[in-house]
Amino acid sequence: MRKIQIQIFLLFFIGFQVSFAQQPQKPNSVEIYNQIKKLNFLGSVLYVAAHPDDENTRMISYLANDMNARTGYLSLTRGDGGQNLIGPQLRELLGVIRTQELIEARKIDGGEQFFSRANDFGFSKNPDETLDIWDKNKVLADVVWTIRKFQPDIIINRFDHRSPGTTHGHHTSSAMLSVESFKLTNDPKIYPEQLKYVSPWQVKRQFFNPSWWFYGSQEKFDAADKSKFTKLETGVYYTGIGKSNQEIAALSRSRHQSQGFGSTGVRGEETEYLELINGETPKERDNLFDGIDTSWNRVKNGKPVGDLIATIISKYDFSHPAASIPDLVKAYAMIQALDDTHWKEIKSAAIKNIIASCSGLYLEAVANEQEATPGSTIKLSLEAINRCSVGMELMSVTTLPNNQTTAQNIVLKNNNDQRINLQLQLPNNIEYTQPYWLKEKATVGMYTVSNQENIGIPDIIRDTKVIFNVKINDVEIPFERTVVYKYNDGVKG
Secondary structure: OHHHHHHHHHHHHHHHHHHHHOOOOOOOOOHHHHHHHHHHHOOOOEEEEOOOOOOOOHHHHHHHHHEEEEEEEEEEOOOOOOOOOOOOOOOOOHHHHHHHHHHHHHHHHOOOOOOEOOOOOOOOOOOOHHHHHHOOOHHHHHHHHHHHHHHOOOEEEOOOOOOOOOOOOHHHHHHHHHHHHOOOOOOOOHHHHHHOOOOOOOOOEEEEEOOOOOOOOHHHHHHOOOOOOOOOOOOEEEEEOOOHHHHHHHHHHOOHHHHHOOOOOOOOEEEHHHEEEEOOOOOOOOOOOOOOOHHHHHOOOHHHHHHHHHHHHHOOOOHHHHHHHHHHHHHHHHHOOOOOOHHHHHHHHHHHHHHHHHHHEEEEEEEEOOOOOOOOOEEEEEEEEEEEOOOOEEEEEEEEOOEEEEEEEEOOOOOEEEEEEEEEOEEEEEEEOOOOHHOOOOOOOOOOOOOHHHHOOOOOOOOEEEEEEEHHHHHHHHEEEEEEOOOOOOOOO
């Protein structure tokens, strides 16, 4: 009976996600400019805690939007053991809801989301109990895997690894595992099976992010000696978007609806503190990335890319973003010629989104039915429209997972909408759409994910996609879009 209930709920929930959560973002001119600036910062920070709602959204927003750092949040659990204020779903189903809440929160504050296989089994008094039920070795492996894959220069822990028994056992465990991983991630003898997919990686610095809560009161925290802490002034006002950093953080935190964490944004000066617990001490104490090269110089032959992007930034026309497209396409081609795989992949995805945004290039693949079965054929309606004067040509489209390419050779004239009908044959062995971490039998403390490459992926894995191969200035660029289903509601739109 419970399995049937889960399947019914997931069918409803996944349908809801397709209808509303996957609406394509259409950034305005200021947001495009901020994305271009972010292209020229090659530094990463990973924030680590135990549950959805543990993350400091003010810190994540500041790192992502003010410092332009690639910022991730590793929540060891999906919040499966909490309470639900918006419905009757608990345990696995609540974990599915909170997973989506975190994903939506990251869309607002600019971070990326990751998880381990740890199952939130409920309140734990101390980390010994937690790590026994979780299977410490497996969760530690997931932390090491995430670090090796994300390659952060800096790790920030929400909780103190030195205070077992003073807070939720999951909280302290998240910090303890993070600290233990600091000296393991660069050792090829540690979890060598991971090295088929990732390389060893050494984090430069690791911090603890204290707050008044750890001191018992705001008054005690204010009176504490913080002279050796790194101090970040996070009460920034972003003139381009008209919001303070705290207001963005409040919007992000308000996505935790199942926990009732709606937050009212505030304004004005605000300071966050970081205590160094591992790694090299920055010479400039309040400069988080001091001594870490965050320019394109850290990538072999990357300097010309950084120089070109700097030129694009200086010449950016807020009233005519499409004027940047020729140089953006040139920068994209230069990135493809680099040997570095990590930053090449990250920045290629980013610059493709920017090119599409600057040009108003809208690409979509819509299925005519909401559901399909393995081996069946899906009818697709494709849309491609270029809304700028820069010349483009849709050379071909490739459907996935059958990897079939169909030539198109359609000139995408300015504001001339092109519609294409295609059929996609689904393989007989295609996976059913479901939360992948619920596919295999779990224990009280751990989900089972047999495929190493899937560990840490936040969302449902969707295999049906279409790649639009578009030529711009003699450079062919593949734009990948997930196949969606959509409909119009007379009231909701």
